[in-house]
Amino acid sequence: MTFDWNLAKTFLATVDEGSLSAAARVLGQTQPTVSRQIAALEDALGVTLFERTARSVVLTQSGMELLDHVRTMADGANMVSLSASGQSQSIAGQVRITASELTSAYLLPPIIADLRKRAPALDIDLIADSGVKDLVRREADIAIRHVRPDQPNLVMKRLRDDQMNFYASPAYLAEYGEPTPAKMAGHQIISFVDADQMLGYLSPTALDVTRDNFRLTTSSLLVATHMALDGLGMIVAPQWITQTHPRLQQILAEIPPFRVPTWLVTHSELNTSRRIRLVFDHISDHL
Numbered sequence: 001m002t003f004d005w006n007l008a009k010t011f012l013a014t015v016d017e018g019s020l021s022a023a024a025r026v027l028g029q030t031q032p033t034v035s036r037q038i039a040a041l042e043d044a045l046g047v048t049l050f051e052r053t054a055r056s057v058v059l060t061q062s063g064m065e066l067l068d069h070v071r072t073m074a075d076g077a078n079m080v081s082l083s084a085s086g087q088s089q090s091i092a093g094q095v096r097i098t099a100s101e102l103t104s105a106y107l108l109p110p111i112i113a114d115l116r117k118r119a120p121a122l123d124i125d126l127i128a129d130s131g132v133k134d135l136v137r138r139e140a141d142i143a144i145r146h147v148r149p150d151q152p153n154l155v156m157k158r159l160r161d162d163q164m165n166f167y168a169s170p171a172y173l174a175e176y177g178e179p180t181p182a183k184m185a186g187h188q189i190i191s192f193v194d195a196d197q198m199l200g201y202l203s204p205t206a207l208d209v210t211r212d213n214f215r216l217t218t219s220s221l222l223v224a225t226h227m228a229l230d231g232l233g234m235i236v237a238p239q240w241i242t243q244t245h246p247r248l249q250q251i252l253a254e255i256p257p258f259r260v261p262t263w264l265v266t267h268s269e270l271n272t273s274r275r276i277r278l279v280f281d282h283i284s285d286h287l
Contacts, residue, residue, distance in 0.1 A: 003044035005077070008070050010037040011049060015067060019056045091275045092121035097283075099144035101222035102237075104128035106244050108144075111286045119278060130192075130220065135267045141276055142283065143265045155280075156265045159287050162238040164258040167248040171231030179234070181206045181254055188233035189213050192221040205255050262287070 195214035
């Protein structure tokens with residue numbers, strides 16, 4: 001092949017749309033770019049493909065003779081894509097994914113539902129656990145973590161940074177009032193880690209908090225969320241939580257948000273597995 005396939009796509013778009021400007025819109029390019037690509041294709045092939053007019057382009061005889069061949073090329077490219085899609089549909093076997101309970105409950109179900117349509121023969125085992133599973137020891141195939149892994153032989157990708165804020169339910173605010181950084185006495189922050197550890201996290205902030213503000217703890221941020229919905233206290237949660245629970249209201253906006261990274265991780269050996277690679281890329285694209 002003596003020319004770039006992308007130039008052939010530009011040629012087809014120009015034929016189908018009838019003008020350089022219309023082809024540029026379809027391709028998401030500028031008209032001068034499309035014009036240069038057509039000229040480059042004509043130079044590579046040594047023929048004139050279009051006669052230019054003020055508002056449109058007209059195929060030359062040479063262009064007409066080449067059109068069917070270029071369409072055949074496009075059909076072949078489409079068949080490659082369809083064949084690859086068919087291969088992914090036939091991928092089978094178990095893939096174990098581990099993520100926090102909050103991520104597992106709210107973010108992953110629609111992603112897995114879409115994955116099931118693409119690869120229905122996969123067996124997905126979702127391990128909802130805030131603990132760190134050992135991928136080297138094969139406790140899971142893919143992990144979604146909020147700290148950067150430091151084990152060797154891992155493939156990782158930083159997907160996003162979530163913004164964490166303080167939230168409370170209307171019932172809590174009605175009973176205890178709106179908290180302020182300087183007036184936290186009598187308020188409860190539901191901790192999803194050890195209370196002293198949570199106090200240490202918040203000590204650098206302007207919050208006037210003591211151990212008395214952490215009388216409610218749980219090992220699960222998902223459980224903490226439901227405790228907050230029942231008016232038991234405030235929580236620190238990702239900003240997207242309000243999409244699922246719009247009753248939760250952001251409070252203490254004076255405190256700068258906390259930034260929490262999300263890492264997608266798998267073992268380097270598993271990265272060569274077609275089913276692992278499919279699930280890894282699918283989660284990456286959606287999350």
